[in-house]
Amino acid sequence: MEPFTQQDYRARQERVREELGRRGLAGLVLFDAISIRYLSGFAFIPTERPIALVLARSGEAGLFVPLLEAEHAKKAPAVDRVRSYPEYPGRRHPMHFLADLVTELGLRGHRLGADRMRYGGFGYRGPSLAELGVAREWLDAGDVVETMRLVKEPKEIEVIRECARWGDLAHRKLQEYSGPGRREMDVASRASREATAAMMAALGPDFRPEGQTGAHAGFRGQIGPNSALPHAVNLNLAMSPGDTLVTGAGAEIWGYHSELERTMFVAEPSAEQRRFFQHMLNLQDIALEAIRPGRTCADVDREVERYFEEHGLMPYWRHHSGHNIGLNYHEPPFLDVGDETPIEPGMLFTVEPGLYVEGLGGFRHSDTVLVTDTGIEFVSHYPRDLDSLIVG
């Protein structure tokens, strides 16, 4: 697998510049760490020290960083100029150095866009972009990069397929190690570490992860009755016969993610568990079949909602049917009744309608799928049927 190249990043920057032209903007300031990585290849951990990428419509890409990131920033694949400030808060506020960079790039006095008007984060204090007095006008242009990221590039899809491969392995191990008396953190950490080791061995010694690379699988506290709380946090619960489990697995490579979730049962499920499991499978089938170019995200979620309503299941409904996935776990568009974005080939979706039954548990599978010209293709690969998902 080849890393993204300077050419990949320059092509993205070019698309941004074309959009700036359409909007009559001379440049764009981005604070979002993931958008900066997407456009320049500069990967970093955001803190109270502000970092920004400034793209001039004329062509240059400038990075604004604290001194401790300056050497690292100069090595970024697609950056023409690095302007660093000594520290935050420092003797002169960092934002004045950002104003200097805007000037150096020939953008002073022009109309500029930004993804947010003020750098944020706990413990940070500073002026807004408008207060710097460096531009004629600032416009919200956070949607420029967001829109580019709706449809994935072929290489991005390849990387996410690789993520899914190792997420699937982590999940296989998670299932293998689950059972009565087993504890959340033991099972999750063993599965995650073994899958990560296999992944690193397969990627080889020359592979450079550049970040939080690894495979992971776990439960986020969704064990037994507690699985009725979606998106719960790790509680290190022990598993007992009769428990419904809701899992989550994936991997991260170069900042990209995949998602796979399964409903499993510890020992033989009850008739009630079987019934909700089957409804959940039906719902996922409806969503999987509804996703295709020419329809909207809302269309898909409305079909799912109709099944909920027709079967009297709305008391168990808690969330929409899925979301796009890529550099963020959750990306727009959303498979949601309120999202009228047209579905296009090259979009990725998690497909995960769920049912949550107090006292009994949660019922949710999630698969990552790719939109093709005619429908979808699975990116995650794991058995979906009940008999394959009984542990212990």
Add this chain to the structure above:
Amino acid sequence: MEPFTQQDYRARQERVREELGRRGLAGLVLFDAISIRYLSGFAFIPTERPIALVLARSGEAGLFVPLLEAEHAKKAPAVDRVRSYPEYPGRRHPMHFLADLVTELGLRGHRLGADRMRYGGFGYRGPSLAELGVAREWLDAGDVVETMRLVKEPKEIEVIRECARWGDLAHRKLQEYSGPGRREMDVASRASREATAAMMAALGPDFRPEGQTGAHAGFRGQIGPNSALPHAVNLNLAMSPGDTLVTGAGAEIWGYHSELERTMFVAEPSAEQRRFFQHMLNLQDIALEAIRPGRTCADVDREVERYFEEHGLMPYWRHHSGHNIGLNYHEPPFLDVGDETPIEPGMLFTVEPGLYVEGLGGFRHSDTVLVTDTGIEFVSHYPRDLDSLIVG
């Protein structure tokens, strides 16, 4: 170790209310996930679905959450009212449900504070608080909780001491497994998993982590010449004789963190490595001795800066001397020439002046210390001398 109780959270809410009174504000809206946890005990993973805590000066604490968090939110230790919305984006924008909650709490038409004026995050779109038309005026009040968190409560200090204990163990293992030919991810993951397992065994089966609990130790790519880049990202480099290593270790319990970092050498260091190591130790000693009540954060960093200047070391300077630590890794105040915050007993600091030499490596120890009535007390415990830090 006892978890934080309803009483702990209520006492914090009471302090917020007193401050709202002083500022003439009828209520406060907080979007920051960590501030919400700090004040209510509600721990969650932030996404594009907005969540907020609304505190009324009259006494009530209301949580605004998506439906999928509603049951979880009702179990939070110090919350009087939960107002949920179906989904984001949904048929009616979630922010209108937040406006409903503001009304229910009797705050409509009053002057209110908020930690930010607009919920953010990639893929989210929505109105600002002002655009909801629910308050007479909105004031930036992000500093209310920030100020409370400058000085830690005794129980918070106890939890952070516990974090440090397991971070120290993870580091001992990291050192033990490091050596020529060893690879970053193998060493880091083995040390982290073993220390986490020991920590969970010690905390016992009744311990509820409620989140990303665990001990960790690693390098973030700071191996050999690459250690000259502070805050780099994982590169999975292999270690070679002569390499300078810069480590990082800590643990997380109930959202709290500790920090321990060491400069180590693979095999015998050169005279040059020894020389920079000694300067680094001297700088850390200066900072450790300078921290005491009655001085400011800037005083400490200025003394460190003076040593850099007097020894011609400014070319190797890249960042300030340290930061407060707690629920965030980096919290204000900062040991920085630009931060005039007075040092007070009960503050915690990482103490970590560093030197970065291109081609040779980085030289930085970091210890977590507690400010006492007369000086400091170490919270992390690990050898600092060179002879103790040679591996392989």
